[in-house]
Amino acid sequence: MSMRLSTVLVKRTVVPLLQTSRALHTREKSLVSVRADPAIVPPSLMSVLPAHHLTTKVIFDTHTTADFKYIWLRDNCQCPKCVDPSTKQKLVDSPALDLNIKPLSLNINGEGKLEITWSEDAGTHKSEYDPAWLFKYGQSFMQNNFASDSADMDIMPLRPEFELWDRTTIWSSFPEMSYNEMMESDSGLRQWLDMFYKYGVAVLRGVPTEAGKIVDVVKRFAYVKETQYGHIFDVINKPVEGSHLAYSGVALAHHTDMNYREKSPGMQLLHCLKANDPKMSDSDPGGRSFFTDGFRIASWLEENEPAAFHVLTSTPIRFSIKNEGRQYSALWPILCTNAEGDVTEVHYNNRTMKPLQAPTHVVTPFYHAYKLFSDKLRDPASCLEFNMVPGDLVAFNNRRVLHGRTSFDATRVDRHLQGCYVDIDEAFSKYDSLQTRFYRKL
Ligand code: OGA
Ligand code: ZN
Ligand code: ZN
DSSP: OOOOHHHHHSOOOSSOOOGGGHHHHHHHHHHHHHHHOGGGSOOOEEEEEEETTTEEEEEETTSOEEEEEHHHHHHTOOSTTTBOTTTOOBOOOGGGSOTTOOEEEEEEOTTSOEEEEESHHHHTOEEEEOHHHHHHHTHHHHHTSSGGGGGGOSSGGGSOOOOOOOHHHHHHTOOEEEHHHHHHOHHHHHHHHHHHHHHSEEEEEOOOOOTTHHHHHHHTTSOOBOBTTBSSEEEESOOOTTSOGGGSSSOEEEEOSOTTSSSOOSEEEEEEEEOOOGGGSSSOOBOOEEEEEHHHHHHHHHHHOHHHHHHHHHOEEEEEEEETTEEEEEEEESEEEOTTSOEEEEOOOTTTBOOOOSOHHHHHHHHHHHHHHHHHHHOGGGEEEEOOOTTOEEEEETTTEEEEEOOBOTTTOOOEEEEEEEOHHHHHHHHHHHHHHHHHHO
């Protein structure tokens, strides 16, 4: 799949812009402005004045002002005694500071920096604050909100917006790449991780059909997350009494894996080692894989059925499983949201969902909301469905994209997938580092 730079920098309109990507959208805008807008050059200090309540008022030459509390300034002193110069880790013991600490003196020094001599230690501790640093970390004091919490995530703006997809849009820019390109070049790996980030699903073609090859793919950007199913697991038709429905030929309806763990794995990979070629058979041999963008369905629900959306974001559901005498159990709403109301995770698996425990009046609204969400999810217009053929590997965001497979006749179909999980932040951290290098080169 060819990637153009413009797809990363410019707002796309493949699918409607949705709530789930609001925060990312803001970050993307900041990327564009940082790179293009000269007005973003940090202002210098015009004046600094002691104010009431152990505060200094800082006035920038753009006439923006921010109130900095003395305790905050002292705690965030950047001197080598307070921040280790080599690791940049903080050395100040914040809880040991005097909450009523005051400056002995406070002024703008010859270099245009805010300079404070503190009352502690007989006036021997001096701090200097760069105007750009004050401007960056003063944002939440200027705006009186928490929105600048991402001020320190210097790399995050290089992440593009999520692209929410349905059957038509995903087929129109199918997120696939050859195994060789991804394994052999950093630009290939960057593009593959970029697709994985944006769509929550990315396919590799032509992966050698050797057992364990999936581990080599993962090692390219992270390491395998071991679970109770092992380092890697085989989805093969070998029904063992009491083991797992996946190891039979039954259909697996849309789901996300392992909602019963304290945190469901963020990234899942499935590598097809064996499958019947549908072209060689006169009827569909079954065992087709399908994937649906849960964030798009959630966003559809929020726009069209807000009451149902509220039910799914606020009703805790217990997911449990017993495997070989071990039990795992966790409680999640089907749709998790963050403080801004954006959907951050989907937890959906009808096989491991336990009886709803809620006030009686919530029961019918819950089933109503669950049905609305599920019907939309299962709508063929929402789904990416295809036959994985030997050499295909699909990676997907298990907290965003739901997956499943159609049933197959185990006597006719020889099907073998190998799968594993990865901590998704490992994949994203590798992606961020490749993005940084890529943009530096431009
Ligand atoms: C699973 C699963 C998919 C498949 O094992 O959880 O979703 O295609 N398997 O067999
Ligand atoms: Zn200091
Ligand atoms: Zn699964």
